Amino acid sequence: MAVVYPAVRVATHRALAAREQLVQTYPEWEAWREQARTIKAEVIAHLDDYLEQLTRQVQSWGGEVIYARDAAQARRLILEVAGRHQVNKVVKAKSMTTEEIGLNSALESAGLSVTETDLGEFIVQLAGERPGHLTAPALHLNREQIADLFHARLGVPRQTDPALLSRQGAAVLRSSFGDAQMGITGVNFAAAARGTLVMIENEGNLRLTATVPPVHLALMGIEKIIPSLADLEVLLRLLPASATGQRLTAYVNFIHGLKNQGSAPQAFYLVLLDNGRRRLAAHPQAREALYCLRCGACLNICPIFQLGGGHLYGQVYPGAIGILLAPFLGNGADLADLCSQCGACSLICPVKIDLANQITRLRSQSVRHQALRLLVRATAAIMARPRLYRSLEPGLRLVRNHLPTSLQSYLWGSGRRLPEFAPKSYHRSMEERKN
Amino acid sequence: MDFELLLIRLAEAQAHGREIIGLEQLAQALAERANQPLVLEDHPWLQKVAPRLAAQGVTDFNFLSEMPPDQAGMAQINTLVTVAAGAIPETGSLIITAQSPLAFRLSGCPRQHIIIVPQERAGLTLAQALELTAQEPSGLVSWLTGPSRTADIEKTLVLGAQGAESLEVLIYCPES
Numbered sequence: 001m002a003v004v005y006p007a008v009r010v011a012t013h014r015a016l017a018a019r020e021q022l023v024q025t026y027p028e029w030e031a032w033r034e035q036a037r038t039i040k041a042e043v044i045a046h047l048d049d050y051l052e053q054l055t056r057q058v059q060s061w062g063g064e065v066i067y068a069r070d071a072a073q074a075r076r077l078i079l080e081v082a083g084r085h086q087v088n089k090v091v092k093a094k095s096m097t098t099e100e101i102g103l104n105s106a107l108e109s110a111g112l113s114v115t116e117t118d119l120g121e122f123i124v125q126l127a128g129e130r131p132g133h134l135t136a137p138a139l140h141l142n143r144e145q146i147a148d149l150f151h152a153r154l155g156v157p158r159q160t161d162p163a164l165l166s167r168q169g170a171a172v173l174r175s176s177f178g179d180a181q182m183g184i185t186g187v188n189f190a191a192a193a194r195g196t197l198v199m200i201e202n203e204g205n206l207r208l209t210a211t212v213p214p215v216h217l218a219l220m221g222i223e224k225i226i227p228s229l230a231d232l233e234v235l236l237r238l239l240p241a242s243a244t245g246q247r248l249t250a251y252v253n254f255i256h257g258l259k260n261q262g263s264a265p266q267a268f269y270l271v272l273l274d275n276g277r278r279r280l281a282a283h284p285q286a287r288e289a290l291y292c293l294r295c296g297a298c299l300n301i302c303p304i305f306q307l308g309g310g311h312l313y314g315q316v317y318p319g320a321i322g323i324l325l326a327p328f329l330g331n332g333a334d335l336a337d338l339c340s341q342c343g344a345c346s347l348i349c350p351v352k353i354d355l356a357n358q359i360t361r362l363r364s365q366s367v368r369h370q371a372l373r374l375l376v377r378a379t380a381a382i383m384a385r386p387r388l389y390r391s392l393e394p395g396l397r398l399v400r401n402h403l404p405t406s407l408q409s410y411l412w413g414s415g416r417r418l419p420e421f422a423p424k425s426y427h428r429s430m431e432e433r434k435n
Numbered sequence: 436m437d438f439e440l441l442l443i444r445l446a447e448a449q450a451h452g453r454e455i456i457g458l459e460q461l462a463q464a465l466a467e468r469a470n471q472p473l474v475l476e477d478h479p480w481l482q483k484v485a486p487r488l489a490a491q492g493v494t495d496f497n498f499l500s501e502m503p504p505d506q507a508g509m510a511q512i513n514t515l516v517t518v519a520a521g522a523i524p525e526t527g528s529l530i531i532t533a534q535s536p537l538a539f540r541l542s543g544c545p546r547q548h549i550i551i552v553p554q555e556r557a558g559l560t561l562a563q564a565l566e567l568t569a570q571e572p573s574g575l576v577s578w579l580t581g582p583s584r585t586a587d588i589e590k591t592l593v594l595g596a597q598g599a600e601s602l603e604v605l606i607y608c609p610e611s
């Protein structure tokens with residue numbers, strides 16, 4: 001059985017309710033989705049042109065642009081930047097893209113100290129885990145677990161009030177900005193027209209991460225480009241609404257210039273990450289997965305995600321969108337059967353990605369899924385014929401109970417287990433009793 | 436101009452807003468907050484209001500430029516008063532820019548943040564606000580919508596853990 005997190009269910013439902021309440025007040029919602037899709041489709045269809053324009057514009061205001069082909073190169077180039085500025089302490093704002101390239105462990109093994117300054121990420125980092133959700137990384141932990149963690153790791157008095165817990169965490173985080181030499185953030189949108197980078201957040205830690213340390217490095221997947229800031233008129237209405245049911249996040253930060261802090265040298269680096277995105281952009285059927293805004297709505301609404309949580313997928317990006325990205329951005333994992341085909345994700349997606357049909361397409365191409373289907377069909381055929389079943393039962397038991405774990409997790413996924421046969425069938429035991 | 440929508444949205448985002456006309460009212464509004472030491476952005480409006488604050492018996496206020504430059508000193512600021520570039524009624528957002536770099540960097544850090552919005556730019560549409568942001572010469576802009584918030588623990592909303600706990604907005608029209 002996969003681990004079931006009750007906290008995930010509560011939290012996803014709350015996010016969905018908040019979203020629903022706001023979206024009902026937006027009669028133009030469907031039109032905005034259509035427009036947003038058009039904007040993203042335009043960029044992905046002409047990705048190279050926009051990349052070039054963005055690079056030029058960011059350079060024109062004094063930012064340095066670095067292109068990284070894959071995760072390993074991105075890590076190496078970021079470490080180079082850190083070395084150039086003699087960085088030993090890094091503060092980070094939440095970014096799935098840094099997760100994708102495994103940045104934290106790379107920085108740490110190079111001897112740098114890294115502090116996640118988003119409260120949820122900080123909790124996850126403290127617990128030594130991976131984030132379980134695109135926008136709410138500590139979703140799978142409840143207040144009791146967090147209280148235990150803070151008490152043990154921060155040495156603060158144990159109490160379970162979320163407000164006080166948040167302040168306990170924030171007090172520790174506050175002190176980490178001042179002596180960091182580099183702040184690392186992600187990017188939500190990058191407007192090619194003037195090279196404006198847009199970063200949204202609710203806590204205010206991203207603002208501090210970007211503005212307090214002398215060096216700011218932002219890492220973005222190349223699909224985050226939009227033509228100009230004017231496109232945000234719809235995108236900013238769609239993203240926070242879909243993620244948390246907010247009209248707008250508490251902070252929307254725009255950067256198209258170097259910060260000015262007296263005499264201290266200031267530097268800005270933009271790392272553009274490919275890591276499979278170009279390959280995805282070139283795939284005519286699959287490319288729409290690059291329109292994703294990472295709102296997390298398709299995770300929240302997914303019955304499989306609600307039950308299993310993000311770690312079920314074993315990937316950086318979970319949920320419906322994670323299934324589509326895995327073959328390109330991840331380790332090529334085939335997750336297409338982690339789907340009940342309910343279709344809710346396609347309806348909720350703010351950029352109208354047809355997630356459900358995309359997953360079906362992946363399924364039809366999946367050797368693993370075909371094999372599994374064959375197995376299920378054969379089992380059903382045998383079980384529907386009692387005579388046949390009884391004669392085959394000892395053999396089936398032998399096969400099942402000696403199935404190598406590797407084959408089992410290949411077919412069934414590593415997060416799940418096929419039930420084993422009982423040593424004796426019910427039928428047999430009843431017969432034995434009669435005698 | 437009618438600021439009803441802006442005031443509603445500010446209230447929804449847990450920020451307080453009101454209209455202020457003329458320096459006298461501005462001095463009064465700030466004096467109400469003067470139970471805590473005030474730190475003021477070096478903005479012409481606030482420079483003009485300073486003598487009136489003193490006249491109202493408020494003595495515990497400083498301009499940002501008079502503060503010790505070390506960052507630890509900055510963390511001590513309790514109540515910060517700054518001037519925004521505009522406001523967006525649709526979302527209840529304030530637009531702040533780095534034209535005063537120090538005020539920009541500190542925005543959101545103190546426990547209380549009082550933001551003065553020029554009345555003639557307090558009714559921007561989202562499109563106008565994006566236009567203004569794209570043109571911003573300092574290159575750094577933040578839109579603030581309510582105080583800092585987190586819902587990282589069981590999705591329970593908590594205000595001000597990492598930023599200002601309270602946000603007060605004064606929609607200001609200079610001539611009385």
Ligand code: SF4
Pocket residue numbers: 242291292293294295296297298299320321348349350351352353355
């Ligand atoms: S695929 Fe759509 S719903 Fe899912 S995270 Fe991306 S934008 Fe949100």
